[in-house]
Amino acid sequence: MLDLNAYIRDVPDFPEPGIVFKDITPLLRDHAALAQTLDALAEGFGDAGITRIAGVESRGFIFGVPLALRLGCGFVPLRKPGKLPWTCSRREYELEYGRAALEVHTDAVDADDRVLLVDDLLATGGTMAAAVQLIEDLGATVIGASVVIELAFLAGREKLACPVHTLLTYA
Ligand code: AMP
Numbered sequence: 740m741l742d743l744n745a746y747i748r749d750v751p752d753f754p755e756p757g758i759v760f761k762d763i764t765p766l767l768r769d770h771a772a773l774a775q776t777l778d779a780l781a782e783g784f785g786d787a788g789i790t791r792i793a794g795v796e797s798r799g800f801i802f803g804v805p806l807a808l809r810l811g812c813g814f815v816p817l818r819k820p821g822k823l824p825w826t827c828s829r830r831e832y833e834l835e836y837g838r839a840a841l842e843v844h845t846d847a848v849d850a851d852d853r854v855l856l857v858d859d860l861l862a863t864g865g866t867m868a869a870a871v872q873l874i875e876d877l878g879a880t881v882i883g884a885s886v887v888i889e890l891a892f893l894a895g896r897e898k899l900a901c902p903v904h905t906l907l908t909y910a
Pocket residue numbers: 758759760761762795796798858859860861862863864865866867895
């Protein structure tokens with residue numbers, strides 16, 4: 740087993756002063772580290788009867804699609820405003836500075852879907868909380884949220900009512 744922490748690069752002051760950016764590109768470029776990451780993500784909710792994975796733009800797409808293939812289900816993109824071409828549902832949320840929003844196609848999930856949310860990283864939890872609301876707005880059930888990295892000191896998990904599975908935790 741690899742120590743996946745060794746494949747996460749800390750980049751200080753990106754994209755702005757005071758933020759330590761967790762760069763996942765060293766992990767993505769290494770086949771063994773990437774495969775181990777997908778295996779570990781698949782273990783989290785592998786037996787929970789997931790029928791669809793919803794990934795958060797854009798790094799949630801990188802992990803969400805191969806995870807969907809491993810779990811034997813389809814994939815739904817949650818995107819920044821103005822990117823999706825069909826009828827959308829939208830949720831706005833707070834960022835450290837200002838507001839942001841995510842959109843989903845209104846026909847992306849069905850009421851009987853059991854949805855797993857996927858992103859690369861959980862920080863304040865605002866993004867993932869908006870993702871949960873988007874899916875619940877469409878009447879589907881959120882089974883949980885899986886992320887590779889959790890910045891536990893920001894307590895994002897406390898914003899989420901669903902179970903959260905994380906691989907690497909930074910205290
Ligand atoms: P939050 O809504 O605060 O939980 O922020 C999570 C989202 O912002 C995820 O989609 C991450 O890709 C991104 N993000 C936030 N903080 C960082 C960080 N320190 N390093 C890399 N990505 C981050």
